[in-house]
Amino acid sequence: MELKRVVVTGLGALTPIGNTVDEYWNGLVNGVSGAAPITHFDASKFKTRFACEVKNFDVKQFIDRKEARKMDRFTQYAMVAADEAVLDSHLDLETIDKDRVGVIWGAGIGGLETFQNEVINYANGDGTPRFNPFFIPKMIADIAPGQISIKYGFRGPNFATVSACASSSNAIIDALNYIRLGYADVMVSGGSEATVAPAGIGGFNALQALSTRNDDPKTASRPFDKDRDGFVSGEGAGALILEEYEHAIARGAKIYAEVGGGGLSADAHHITAPHPEGLGAKNVMLNCLKDAGLKPEDVDAINMHGTSTPLGDIAESKAILDVFGEHAYTININSTKSMTGHLLGAAGAVEAIASILAIKNGIVPPTINHFTDDDRIDSKLNFTFNKAQKRNVKVAMSNTFGFGGHNACVLFKKLD
Template sequence: MELKRVVVTGLGALTPIGNNLEEYWNALLAGKSGAAPIQQFDASKFKTQFACEIKDFNVTDYIDRKEARKLDRFSQYAMVSASEAMADSNLMESSPNVERIGVIWGSGIGGLKSLEDEHTNFLNGDGTPKFNPFFIPKMIADIAAGHISIKYGLRGPNYVTVSACASSTNAIIDAFNLIRLGKADAIVTGGSEAAVTVMGVGGFNGLRALSMRNDSPETASRPFDKDRDGFVLGEGAGALILEDYDHAVKRGAKIYAEVAGGGMSSDAYHITAPHPDGIGARNVMIEALKDAELKPEDVDYVNVHGTSTPLGDIAETKAIKQVFGENAYDLNISSTKSMTGHLLGAAGAIEAIASILSVKNDIVPPTINHFTDDPEIDDKLNFTFNEAQKREVNVALSNTFGFGGHNTSAIFKKLKQ
């Protein structure tokens, strides 16, 4: 069967550096850091006392107060970003067949704060189990997709992908595959996460995964820098409307870019550490290029996973050199996590958006906070350090990797009629 072409017709973002798509993109190009001391709880006794939190966000500006109380923050974030993407796409104004529109969402953890709150309330009580009737529906990771589908009456495929930090890129790839197989006309996809909580920060501190640069939060996320000491936890959401190209053209939709292909692989190595030789990362990029029917030299920009961890940045760099060979030196490479922090299951969504906007606008956002070259990382590669760079971007590849060895790559390209 002939596969259908898939395009991006709507985008929405709620991030630590901008509460909508325009704010997010402008902040990326300006090299703005979203890291600051934690406001959501008293972190004074934690090893890490800062994060990339959503700022100036009042959920009742977007969602009725009564309804908002039924939603964990990760679902609130999902609803806000999806609403922006749906409005951007104008999809529902085109009298679509809702039986053929789905929602495939990603979240690595789901309603962590709701779980914390209910457990704390129980421990502080007299032992009588008095749990909120919305506790389970607030906590479960799939509920964000459910709420989005209910709001718009979408009756197509509906589920969540959970693959740690690769979750939302998995969701995007699944959405892409279902549309090109003719199973849906359009799908709302992306991911959300709200893990800046006592358990979230404490748990990642226990893993020694977070930066502890409490004296300078805004410079703590330092991908590819010699003095990087861990990632900065972030929160938020990103939403994309993927659509069958013919369906989009028929209704006169605005098109940002074409989804060219996607790859998935496993390190099969360790529960948290990447394979030191970057084997899984190498394989997933090769798979994505094969799926997109592109050659390494066709790629202009790689939005890397680039978490600012000592092992991860080295492994990913090795993988890029293995896949792209001499063409690696012609690429622009950047880690937008240097600005947003690591949004865990939502990382792939907001980084896909950054990649798509790079294709649309021919400019690459920077990797900020580079101070010292790492002798273990090839300094001849162009990591787009500290300032955005204009260049023609016809093809962008976005990497997202997760604990457990889950690897995903998605490729976006300029639309050619």
Template sequence: MQLKRVVVTGLGALTPVGSTVPDYWDGLENGVSGAAKITRFDASRFKTQFACELKDFNPEDYFDRKEARKLDPFAQYAIASTQEAVNDLGVSLSELNTDRIGVVWGTGIGGLKTFLDEVTAFANGDGTPRFNPFFIPKMILDIASGHISMRYGLRGPNYATTSACASSNNAIIDSFYLIRMGKADMMVTGGSEAIINEVGIGGFNAMHALSTRNDSPETASRPFDLDRDGFVAGEGAGTLILEDLEHAKARGAKIYAEVMGGGMSADAHHITAPHPEGRGALNVMKMALEDAGMTVDDIDYINVHGTSTPVGDPQEIKAIVDLFGERAFNINISSTKSMTGHLLGAAGAVEAIASIMAIQRGIIPPTINHFTDDPAFDPRLNLTFNKAQKREVRAALSNTFGFGGHNTSVIFKKYNE
């Protein structure tokens, strides 16, 4: 069987630094921090009192009030970013064979706000089990992919991927494989997350995973800095529309980049901590390169997982140096989580978009909030600190890793016929 070439023909983003792809990219290029004090609830009793919230999202811009009440925020975000991506296609999906268009959507946690609201209402009631009939359909993790398919009449493959923070990269890889193997002409893929609420912040605080830099939220996400103290929670969504190259050319589509390959591995080490030698991270990047038929010399930019945690950042960089060797000192590396915070299950999607835009624009988004060098990192590495850098990007690799030891890497390349 001859494998299909797969390209990206539509993008949509809803992030803490911009609610469209152009605004998101502008925020990244200019080093804008999305972190601020939490407004969703009174966080004064929590160890962490800040997050990267969406700034101007209004559900009624996308749904009538009755429909919005039936959707958890994570599903609202998914539909909103997908609307931008579909509009970006330059063709109505109804004009295409929708039996050959599918949806694979990633989320790490799904309808956490819905679960919190329903269980709180039950606990505060008289003990009679009066639950909203939409409780389960709002909460379940696959419901975003279901809503996207119903909104556009897409009858191809449809399911959700859940691998914690690697979830949307898994969705992208699965969608890529489905098209490459001829199972679909087009796939809507990406991820969304909405965990900025009492149980989301409280739960991650209990794990000591979040930064507690309440006196300076905007500088709290500082990957690779000596004084990093945990990640900053983010929310939002990212959508990529992948398409069979010949299908895209036949309709005269705009092509952002080509998807070259993906890798998936497990640390098989610990429920939350990465392998101390970065073995899973090294293996997954190696797998992605092999899948793409590429070498380390082909990669110009790595958008790293880089969460700003004391134990996570060094292992990923060690894996890069071990795999790339001397080439590691001639590529740009950056963590856009320094600006967006960590969107958990949506991280892979929004960071894939950042990688694609870096290819398109010839600009590397920075790792902001760098103040103090960490001797754990070789000074010859270009971690793109504090300011964007101009560079031709022939190909970019995007990493996301998740609790449970899940590792994913995706490679995007400048499209050439």
């Protein structure tokens, strides 16, 4: 069976460094940090008191107040990003076959804030169960793709992917496969997350996963730096419109890039720590290249998972050297998490957009906040430190890895 080609025809983003795709890209190429003291709640007693929050966001500008109250923030973010992507794609919603349009969306945690608040309200009450009737529909991770499909009437494949921080990359790969196998013409895909809440910050603090650089939040996310001390929690959403190539050409769609392939693997090692030699990361990149029918030397850029954790950055760097050999030194590799923080389940989608725009614009965004080399990481690798670099990017990969050892890699290429 010959697989159909799949292209990207629309993008949407709501991030800590920009509330549209254009704002997000401008923030990336200019090395803007989205980290700042937490405003969503009083974090004064927490070990970490800063995060990469979405800023200047008024949900009432996008969603009716009554409807917004039925949604957790992660769903609100999903709706806004998806709307930008659908508008950007210029799909004719009046004539398109909506039975052939689906939504696959990723969220690592989903409605954490809703769950937290409902439990707190119950615990502070008199023991009588008085739960919000929308408690469950607001909380469940699959409600975001459900809400998107309801808004537009998309009746194709519809579900959520949950693989921790790899969730939205999994969603993109699933969407890719549904189209290239012929089950859909168009898929809305991506991910969203909103865990900057007491339960999220407190939980990750307990794991000792977060940076505690409270005196200097903007430089706290420093992937590959010797003095990195954990990731910075982020929030937001990224949305992509994936479309069958001939379908896109027939309607004269703007095409950003082709989705070349996707790879999956498991570390099978530890619930939170990566395999020390980067075995799962190595396998997922090899699997992605095989799926795309490309060779290691074809790759120009890699948006690394690069969370700014002591172990993860080392393991992923080793994996890149194992996969690409000497060619690794010619690749522009970077971590946009140095600017956005770690958007958990939304990371894959937001970073996929960065990879796509690197191809479109011929610019690789920087890895900011690099001050001191780590002698456990090969300093000859080009991490695109501190300043964006111009480059003709024909093929870009995006890595995302999640707790539980879940690994996903998506490859995009310039349209032939």
